[in-house]
Amino acid sequence: MRPQIGIALAFLLMATSSSYAQQNGTTDRVSVGVVTAARKPIAKSMDFVGRVEAVNRVEIRARVTGYLESVDFKEGDVVQAGASLYKIERGLFQAAVGEAGGALDRSKAAKVLSEVQLQRAEDLYTKNVGSAAARDQARAADDQAKGTILIDQANLDxxxxxxxxxxxxxxxxxxxxxxxxxxxxxxxxxxxxLTVIVSQDPMYVTFPVSQREFLRLQQAKQHLDVTQLKASLSFADLSKYDLPGTVNFVDVTVNRGTDTVLARASFPNPDGALVDGQFVHVSIEAGKPVENVIIPQSALIADQQGTYVFVVDDGKAAIRRIKTGGESGGTDVVVDSGLSGGEQVIVDGLQSVRPGSAVIANPVPQLQNRS
Known part of the structure; x- marks a missing residue:
């Protein structure tokens, strides 16, 4: 009989604790993480795929033929303008300079002689002793000596x-x-x-813009110069590049094959994070900032009727149907309608939440304090 009494007492205790939980409102309350829907000024943007290009990209070539005596740089280093890179054997070229210098000295000496002979021929012709032909020959010889000097000077140079x-x-x-x-x-x-030098700071990013997108940019910035639009970058792994850039060039012709216009933005690159030839994602501001509701992407749920989120309303979970307007900062989304700002949006524990279920809201600081 004692085992039966023990079982009866256990059932009685369970019933009593259940009744107590219902009286105190703690039945089925689910602990969830929430973030307050924030209102922030957001500028609409347009995204493109671009390629990083160095402002200066120079192929180093030898301009004379000779034996390579030394390589004076370390591959991958930053070199300053004017720094020695290669040295070619100088002997033959120094000899050529000496030979050209000697030829110039010889022609200058010949010019001195021709001047003397010309002066003598003119004096004789004035005194009716010399002939006009002798004078003309002396003048031609002097002019020839002058031309020889010019040629030899050019050879020396x-x-x-x-x-x-x-x-x-x-x-x-x-x-x-x-x-x-x-x-x-x-x-x-x-x-x-022989090698290539690419400048590092700043860097260009070129990207093709379709005619339709280009017209949208012009309409959004109709009172501004398109080449002054602000630009931002993200890498292949979607990480953000910290420094902003500015569009500084739009091509004057449309590519007939792709119906696009080539645009270019300039970005500072003090740390060398941007590498020549690298593919990046370019985002261009397409309008003035407008205040919008921002929530984390982790709050979004989709079904056949569209997108919705759970909010905490009077201690219970409630559905809010929303329309999104694109990403903001990679981890957040812009809400065009469905939320007015200030709502407690559930982002953690969604798998245990049902419409109307009682919840305990716990703020998620790392999401709430996002920039």
Whole structure:
């Protein structure tokens, strides 16, 4: 009999605790995480796929043919304009300078002699001792000596320029790539690019804009210059680039094959996060900021009737049908209708929530304090 009495007492205790929970309003109350629907000024944006391009991209080439004596840089380093990159053997070019200098000195000496002979011929002709033909020949010889000096001076200048080409220097400041030749090779104009230098800060981002989108941008900014639109970037993994940019160029022609206009934005790149040739997502502001309701994407639920969220209304979960207006900041969405701001929107514990069920609202700080 005692086991039966124990079972009866257990049932009595369970019934009593259930009755107590109902009297105190704690039956089936679900703990949920909530975020207050915020009102913030949001500028509508248009998204494109773009490619990063260096403002200066220079292929380094040899301009004279010779034996490569040294490679004076470390691959991947930032080099300053004027820094030595390669040295070509100078001997033959120094000899050419000496030869051209000697030829110039010889022609100058010949010019001195021709001037003396011309003066003598003119004096003799004035005194009716010399002939006009002798005078004319002396004048022609003097003019020829003058022309020879010009030719020899040009040859000397060319030889000096070629000698200068034996020291290949960086024409711009930027990050230098891999060298395609090493010490000991013979290089020349036919060798092709020896290496590449790309500038780092700022960087360009080019992106194609369809004619329809371009017209929308013009209409949204009809009183502003399109080339002053603000731009922002995100990478392939959807992480955001911190620094904003500005559209600084729109092409003057439409690509007939794609019906797009090429646009370009400039972005500061002090830390080298943007790399030449990199694919990025470009977002362009398409209008003045308008105050909208913002909620986290994690609050959204979809069914056959559309999109809705759960809000806490007088301690109970209630459905609010909404219309969204696109993303804001990657983790939030803009609500065009259905919420007015200030509602407690459920973002955590949604799997346990039913319409009308009692809930305990717990704010989620990491979402509530988002920027």
């Amino acid at each position: 060319t030889a000096k320029i070629n000698l200068g080409y034996t020291d290949i220097v960086a024409p711009v400041t930027g990050k230098i790539g891999r060298t395609n030749v090493t010490k000991g090779n013979v290089v020349g104009p036919e060798t092709g690019p």
